[in-house]
Amino acid sequence: MGAGHNHGPVPQRADRGMRRRLLVAFGLTAVIVVAQAVGSVVTGSLALLTDTAHAVGDASGLLVAVIAATMMLRPANSNRTWGFARIEVVAALGQAALLLVVGTYAAVEGIRRLFEPQEVPGTELLVFGIVGLVANIAAIAVLATSRGANFNMRAAFLEVFNDALGSLGVIIAAIVINTTGFQQADTIAALFIAALIVPRAFMLLRETVRVLMEFTPKGVDLDEVRIHILELDHVREVHDLHASMIGTGQPVITAHVVVDDRCFESGHAPQILETMQACLREHFPVSFDHATIQLETAELRGRESGAVQHA
Known part of the structure; x- marks a missing residue:
């Protein structure tokens, strides 16, 4: 998602x-x-x-x-x-x-x-x-x-x-x-x-x-972005976090975020996405109009890690 x-x-x-x-x-x-x-x-x-x-x-x-x-x-x-x-x-x-x-x-x-x-x-x-x-x-x-x-x-x-x-x-x-x-x-x-x-x-x-070279845009500290996301309720892990610029005024950010399994069972996942978007807008000077956040379960994260190890 x-x-x-x-x-x-x-x-x-x-x-x-x-x-x-x-x-x-x-x-x-x-x-x-x-x-x-x-x-x-x-x-x-x-x-x-x-x-x-x-x-x-x-x-x-x-x-x-x-x-x-x-x-x-x-x-x-x-x-x-x-x-x-x-x-x-x-x-x-x-x-x-x-x-x-x-x-x-x-x-x-x-x-x-x-x-x-x-x-x-x-x-x-x-x-x-x-x-x-x-x-x-x-x-x-x-x-x-x-x-x-x-x-x-x-x-x-x-x-x-x-x-x-x-x-x-x-x-x-x-x-x-x-x-x-x-x-x-x-x-x-x-x-x-x-x-x-x-x-x-x-x-x-x-x-x-x-x-x-797709370096991180000026004014953005990805370590701080990671910390803010991890502080949100139900978030367990953040990985594959990237930020870059397509052109002037077009910053993009992508991330894979592991959340509690029950968030998918209860239908709470969309609210987590909205909270993350609000967090980015509030704490960082760059306006990430193009943010792609993939929510994952711990099981899916484990499969990704195993696939990387066997690649």
């Missing part, structure tokens, strides 16, 4: 709104890529070249995010019981990996250029930096309201926000070059952009890997 809920996807209206925002952000980022690529060729700026590489990563990541958001609209079926709910996690993982590659390249090339500075025209660099910043601010405004909706939207917002900071670094470098002639400012800006990319990408990578 178990308890559970519908595994259907989140409302499609919200997903379609996210997809529209991602499409607009992708268009803006594509404009940034073209403008900054031209600017890096015209000026020879490492900071602008690094920011262009970052923008290419952003555009690619946003394109992946658009595809992921589209696939998430497909409904669940008997072959895909969760639909494509986890596609946003896979997409965010790919974006994080891409950002790490771009950030590492920028750091290596930046260190090399620090000792071999090239002359960069400050005025032209300033113009292209402003163009990039304006477009990034527009993309940020588009994505800001949905940035916490899921891993996919968070990754997209993170990429655009980091790129905006990179454009700001390019602008500052241009101003320094124009006012002081200090050419290394361009390289320092490139290293600044790399420093923005790597730590945040690593954090996103770590969080998405936690979901894909």
